[in-house]
Amino acid sequence: MSDSTLEQEAQQRHAIEAQITQLFAPEDDGLRQALQAAKQAGLPEIQINPLQGKLLQIFAAANHSRKILEIGSLAGYSGIWLARALPADGRLISLEIDPKHAEVIRASFARAGVAERTEVRVGNALEQLPALQAEAPFDLIFIDADKANYPHYLEWAIKLSRSGSIIIADNCVREGKVFEASPGMDEDTAGLVKYNQLTRDNPLLITIVLANDNDYTDGFNISVVK
Numbered sequence: 118m119s120d121s122t123l124e125q126e127a128q129q130r131h132a133i134e135a136q137i138t139q140l141f142a143p144e145d146d147g148l149r150q151a152l153q154a155a156k157q158a159g160l161p162e163i164q165i166n167p168l169q170g171k172l173l174q175i176f177a178a179a180n181h182s183r184k185i186l187e188i189g190s191l192a193g194y195s196g197i198w199l200a201r202a203l204p205a206d207g208r209l210i211s212l213e214i215d216p217k218h219a220e221v222i223r224a225s226f227a228r229a230g231v232a233e234r235t236e237v238r239v240g241n242a243l244e245q246l247p248a249l250q251a252e253a254p255f256d257l258i259f260i261d262a263d264k265a266n267y268p269h270y271l272e273w274a275i276k277l278s279r280s281g282s283i284i285i286a287d288n289c290v291r292e293g294k295v296f297e298a299s300p301g302m303d304e305d306t307a308g309l310v311k312y313n314q315l316t317r318d319n320p321l322l323i324t325i326v327l328a329n330d331n332d333y334t335d336g337f338n339i340s341v342v343k
């Protein structure tokens with residue numbers, strides 16, 4: 118296929134995605150301001166996209182989530198989408214290792230109207246997860262932190278779940294490089310390969326991978342606990 122045909126196809130995909138976003142997942146001021154605040158604070162722009170945010174909300178609503186756990190908050194963008202799917206007395210606990218993100222996140226949660234049902238816990242997620250057993254089960258767990266640790270996060274996510282809980286992990290497509298081990302792969306890729314295999318092979322889980330980001334070259338791994 119010629120370069121110009123490929124370019125035309127890419128443009129068409131972008132246009133369709135933009136149209137669906139505008140119709141089904143438009144950002145309001147709370148979400149837009151969260152992105153602005155992140156930029157001003159110099160945080161990287163590596164958050165989920167609006168269609169993924171809406172999908173998180175659909176899963177949360179589908180299993181009547183009241184308690185959600187997020188591993189990797191960044192600036193609170195995905196946290197806002199998740200928290201808005203909760204009932205007024207629901208709770209989102211979001212774990213973030215970088216203390217300089219916490220103030221940005223809390224301010225963005227407040228502007229988006231979800232301060233009361235959200236909590237940011239600062240520290241290494243792996244060290245924080247054992248204490249969360251006292252607050253389990255979580256109805257939905259969203260994993261979006263350091264990729265090398267995804268297999269450990271999965272182990273904890275299952276421990277902190279109930280039958281019907283949904284476990285979603287971001288960046289599980291990576292241009293198709295994360296379905297099979299390859300020689301010399303870095304530890305992030307190795308973590309993602311293992312995560313995809315573990316979720317696929319665990320008889321306790323029903324899992325699918327969905328390419329829904331970066332022009333369909335990356336996306337979610339979605340599991341339901343049987």
Ligand SMILES: C[S@@+](CC[C@H](N)C(=O)[O-])C[C@H]1O[C@@H](n2cnc3c(N)ncnc32)[C@H](O)[C@@H]1O
Nearest residue numbers: 164165189191194195213214241242261262263
């Ligand atoms: C891809 S960003 C999260 C994006 C966010 N979920 C969103 O879509 O708006 C990954 C975040 O995980 C955090 N992180 C990395 N390693 C971590 C760890 N061991 N424990 C907790 N957070 C970690 C990073 O500091 C970063 O803010």
